[in-house]
Amino acid sequence: MKAFQVNAPHDYRVAEIDVPTAGAGEVLVRVAFAGICGSDMHIIHGDNAFVRFPRITGHEFAGVIEAVGDGVEGKRVGERVCVDPVISCGHCYPCHIGRPNVCSALEVIGVHRNGGFEELVAVPAANVHALPEHIGLDAAALVEPYTIAANVLDRMQPHPGDRLLILGAGVIGMTILQMARALGLEEIIVVDVIDERLEAAKSLGATHVFNSRTQDVEQEITALTQGEGVPLIADAACVPALLPQMLRLASPAGRIGLLGFSVQPSDLVQLEVIKKELTLVGSRLNNRKFPEVLELMASGQLDPLALVSHRLPLVEMPEAIDMLDHRPEEARKVLIQIGT
Template sequence: MKAFQVTAPYDYAITDVDRPVAAPGEVLVRVAYAGICGSDMHIIHGDNAFVRFPRITGHEFAGVIDAVGEGVDGIAVGDRVCVDPVVNCGHCYPCRVGRPNVCTDMEVVGVHRNGGFEEVVNIPAANAHRLPEHLGLDAAALVEPYTIAANVLDRMQPVSGDRLLIFGAGVIGLTILQMAQALGIEDITVTDVLEARLATARELGATRTFNGQQQDVEAEVETLTQGEGMPLIADAACVPALLPQMLRIASAAGRIGLLGFNPTPSDLVQLEVIKKELTLVGSRLNNRKFPEVIELMATGRLDTQGLVSHRIALADMPEAIEMLDHQPEKARKVLIDIGA
């Protein structure tokens, strides 16, 4: 069968691989659609410290159950599913306190074990989530990025009337925008330096946008909030140098959600954190957010089609990677049609 495999940094191809076997407790998923994520690009670039090569990447995908391993109940061949990529041990401290997404022995599908850019993939049965009949497999392949948004917003603990500022209008910024709307946040500002991305944010319902190259974001926030500052700030730009600005424009008692894996140190002015009693929270992957997001998609409260800019066959995936490497401004979410 065919798969997109990364053998080493910048060394990738569509290749023939053996069909996996469903071990006890596992299922095989015949993949229909899979999305390319920024973290897939980090693996290709050699910037992911967790991956071991060769690796079939892809952690955003949906498909149909093709086989069921020994001891699996509650799911059957033919069921339509999407896949939570977080495989946790269930025993370490984070797992014991309900934070399996930071399990100390975690495996991520598409990083530590083979993922969805192949025709058939084996996964733990517990990670397969059955889909409502009217939810398309193309939309379901995008559940995972929306769970990233759901997780960071949950970590930030919004309250009624909170304003939200999102740094970055790439895919994650746009999913945070839509998820925040679905959760009832009404005043949402998005800032970026690319006008095309800001236009998409406005199309998807952002209250306003600021272009960081053309406007003074701090001054704009000062005017907008009459000096109070922003109670919620989500860092979907993932640029460490922006943290000092976030600290300055956060309101007293504000919450800042950080998503980036960039190892570059950030300047943190402790005075800003303490005098305002700010809360800085990291957010990694998702903590059991799949049912919530599936429900929001099924009820039409998330615009998945507004997120997709390209649909590409698996055979053409190397060309899509080249585009994302050299012309990323042309793309939002690139969806790979693998076929069920």
């Protein structure tokens, strides 16, 4: 069968590999669609410290159960599913306090073990979620990015009436925007450097958009908030140099959600944090957010297909990677169609 395999940084190809089998406690999923994520690009470039090579990447995917391993109950062949990539031990301190997404022995499908850019993939049965009837497999492949949004918003603990500032109008920024709207936040500010992305943000419900290349964002937001600042700031740009600005823009008692994996240091002025009693939270992957996202998607409150700019077959993965590397302004979410 065919799979997209990364052998080492910058060494990748669509290859023929052996068909996997479903072990005890696992199901074999025939993948229909998989999304390319920024973290997949980090693996390809050698910027992911967690990956083990060689690796079949892909942690955003959906398909149909092809086979069920020993000891699996409640799953059936032919069932349409999406897959939570977070595999935790259930015994360590984070798992014990309900934070399995930062398990001490964490494994991520597509990073530590093979993922969805292959025709068939074996995954733990506990990680598959049945799809509501009217959610298509293409939309279901994008449940995982929305769980990232749900997780960071949960970590920031929104209050009714809170303003939200989203830095970055890429795919994660847009999932945060849609999720925030679904959760009832009414005033959402989006900042980016690409006007087309900002127009897309407006179409998805952003109330204010600013281009940081052509506008003084701090001045605009200070005026908009009458000098108070913003209670919620989600860093979907993941640029370490932006942290000082986030500290200045945060309101007293504000919460800042950080999503980036950069190893570059950020300047942090302790006075800004202390005088406003700010909360900075990291957010990694998702903490059991798949049911919540599926419910919102089924109710029509999330529109995942609005994020999709390209649909390509698996054999064109190298071309998709080249586009994302050299012409990122052309793409939003790139979906890879693997099966039918």
